[in-house]
Amino acid sequence: MDIPGLPARQAALNLIDAVLRRGETIEQAAGAALARVRGDADRALARAIAGEALRWKADLDLLIDSATRQRLPDDAKPRAVLELMLAQVLRLETPAHAAIATGLPLLAGGPRRLAHGVFSTLMKRHASLPEAPALPDAVVARWAGRADAIAVGLAVPPPLDLALRDPEHTAEWAEKLGGISLMPGHVRLGRGAAVESLDGFHEGAWWVQDLAASLPARFLGRGEGRRVLDLCAAPGGKTLQLAAAGWDVTALDISKRRLDRLKENLGRTRLAAQVVQTDALSWQPDTSFDGILLDAPCTATGTCRRHPDVLHRIGPRQIEEMGELQARLLERATGWLKPGGVLVYAVCSLEHEEGEGQAIKVALSPLPIQADELPPGLTPMQEGWLRTDPGMLADAGGVDGFFIARWRKE
Template identity: 60%
Template sequence: MTDPVGTATRRAALKMLDAVMRRGEALDRAQHAATQGLRNPADRAHAVVLAAEVLRHLPDLDALIDSATRQRIPDDAKSRMVLRLALVQCLALGTPPHAAIATALPLVDGGPKRLVHGVFGTLMRSEPELPAPPALPDDVTARWADQWGEAMVEAARGAIAQHPPIDLTLRDASNTGRMVDALGGVSLGAGNVRLSDPGNITTLPGFDEGAWWVQDLSASLPAKLLGAGEGRTVLDLCAAPGGKTMQLAAAGWDVTGVDISAKRLERLEANLARTGLPAHLVQGDIEKWQPQAPADAVLLDAPCSATGIFRRHPDVLYRIGPRQIAELADLQARLLDRAADWVKPGGLLLYATCSLERAEGEDRIADFLARHSDFARVPVSADELCAGFTPNMEGDVRILPGPLAEQGGADGFFIARLRKLTI
C-alpha cells in the first residue's frame, strides 16, 4: 500500500526529532541526513519547519496528549512523537485533521496505530488550542528563573512564540537609508536593515553586489565595540561563518579569521568574495594554534550552549543542560587564557557568547579577571549600543529576551570588552 502524499516529509521530520531528543544532535546537523530521500527543496524545508514547530510547542503538546490517556505514554515512545507531529500540524500550521492523521499513522511502522488514532481523535473532538505564548521546558524555566527572574521567563515565552525577523548587516553603514528603501525593511541602527519576511534572500537587492550579509542585531554588536581598525591587526577566533570577520574588514581592520572547520571556512571565503572584503583565513584549533605575533585586538566569539538563539533554534532547549553548560564554560575559560596571550599590551580583548547562562558570560569574565591582573574592563557606554540595549552595572552587555520585543526582539548575548594593561 502506497503511503499518502506528504508522508515522506513527515518521516524526515520524525527522524530529525529523534536525532534531537534521543541523541542530542542539533536540528541543523540532523537535517542533512534526515532529508536525503526528499528531492524537492520545498519538502526538505517543510520537514524542518515541522520538526521545529514540535520543539517550539513540545511541553504544551505533551500536556494535551497526557490529558487524553489513562496511562502515560513514555517520553521516548515513537507513538508520542508521532502524536506530537500530527497535533502540531493541526494546531500550529493549519493542516486539516484528516490529512495530519493520514500521514501520521504510517510513521508508527507496525506499532500502536489504534492508540495514536484514538488519542488524536479524542483530542480533535475536544477542539483543543495551544496556549499562547508556549510553555518552556520545566528545567529551562527553573534554570532561567533562578538566574534572571520570572519576568525573563515570561519574555522568553513571548520570544519563542514569534518567528524572528531577519537582520542584515550592511557593508557600508552610510547606505542604511538607501538600503532600507530598496529592501522594504526598517533599521534599528546604522548599518542594520530588518526584514520581517524576506523570502529567498539571494534574490534581494544588493545580494549579488555583496552590499550586506545576514547577521542578527545582537551578533553584530561585538565587532562594532572594537571600533574603527585604521589598519590595525585583529584576530577573529572561531570566525566562521564570518559575519564578524566581514564587519571588522569593512571597519578597516587587518583581519585574520581562525576556525577549526574547513567547511565553514569555505562558506566564509565565499562570503568574502561576494562582499569584496579582505581577510586572512586560517584553519586551526585555537587550543593548539598560535599566531605569529600578538594582535592589536582579539575577538573571541566562543563556542557556547547557544541558548541565546532558542527562538530560532528551539532544539537547544532540549539538547543543553547543566552538564553541557559546565563543559562549555571550562572550554571558554581555556580559550580566554590562550586569547589573552595574543593581545598586545594596550590592546583589546572582546569576549562574546550567544548564551543566556551566567556560567558562560558574567561568571567567565569574573573568573578571568580574578586570574589575570594584567587585564581590566573597558566599560561599554549606552551610546555605543542600539536603542533598546543598555550595558549592565559592570559595563558589560547582557541581552535577555524582552528588549525590542515590539520590533521583533533579538538573540540573547553576552559581551565583555577588556584591555591588556601596559605594566
C-alpha cells in the same frame, strides 16, 4: 501506495528522534533524516514541523496527556507522532485531515487507533496553544527569573536580519528591501525572504546576521588599518564586519568547512582577511594584536528562537565542557593583545557559567559597554557587560541571546 507528504513527516520524526535520543542538532541530523525527501519545499516543511514540535513540546505534551487515560511514556512513538500532528494543525495551519493522513501511517504496526482517538478528541475540544511556549523544567531552573520573559520571544521563529557593508546607506537599503532598521548598518525583513533573490546579495552589499550577533564586532570600533584577530571566526559575519570597518583582519577557525563559507562570503562582499585554519589552543601568532574578538564556542542556547532543539539537548555536562574551553581560549587571547589593545568576548548563550562566570575571571581592565553603542531598547548591565535575550525588543521581532564583555590591556 505512496502517500503524498509522508516522506516529509517521516523526516520530521527522525529529526526529533535525533535531537531527543542522541542529542544531535537539527543541522547535524538533517543530512540523514532528509535523504529521502525530494524537493526544497518538502525539506523545508520537514524542518518546520520538527522545529515547531520542539518549540512547543511541553505544551503539546500537556494536551496529549489531557486526552489519555494512562499517560504515554515520554519516549513512546505515538507521543512523538501526536506532537508532529498537533504542531502542524496548531502552528502550521495544516488541515486536520491532512495531519491524520500523513501522521497515522508513521505508526505502521503500532497503536494507530490510540493516536487517532487522542488527536480526534483534541480537535473536538478545539485545542489551542498559549501565547508563549512553556519551557522545559530544567531550562526554567537554569534561567530562573528570566525564563518567562525569554519564553515570550520564542513564540515564533525570528525575522531575517541583514548587516550592511556600508552603514552610511542604511536608510537606502531599508527602503529598497522593504524592511526596518534598528540601528545603523542593520536592516530587518520579514520571515520567508529568499535571501539570494534580494537586491544587493550578489554585489555583496550585506550578509545575514542577527542584530545581537552584530554587536560584538561593533564594540571594537573603527580599525584604521590596525590588526585584529577574529578567533573562532567561521562562518564569518564578524570577520566581514571587522574588514568593512577598516581592520586588518586575521580570521582563525578550526573548521575547514566553515572557513570555506567564510571565504565565499569574503569573495561575495569583496572584503579581505587573512584566513587561518588551525586550533586556537595550539596556535601561536607571530605578532600581537590591537584588537581581539573571541566569539567563543558555546552551548548556543541564546539561539533557541531559531534552533529550539537547544531547549532539549543542552544540560549541565555540555555547559561545563563549554565553560572549560571558553576559559582556556580567554587565557590565550589575553596574552596576544598589545598594550592598549582591546578584547571583546561574546557567547550566544543564556547560561551564567558561559557569560558572567567567565567575565569575572579576566585579568584586564574593564572597558564598559556604553548605552550609546546599543540599539534603543537594550541597556548595559551595571558591570558594563551586555546580556541580550529573545524576550528583548519583542515588539520589533526580538534578538538572539548573547553575553558580551570588553576589556583593555593597560
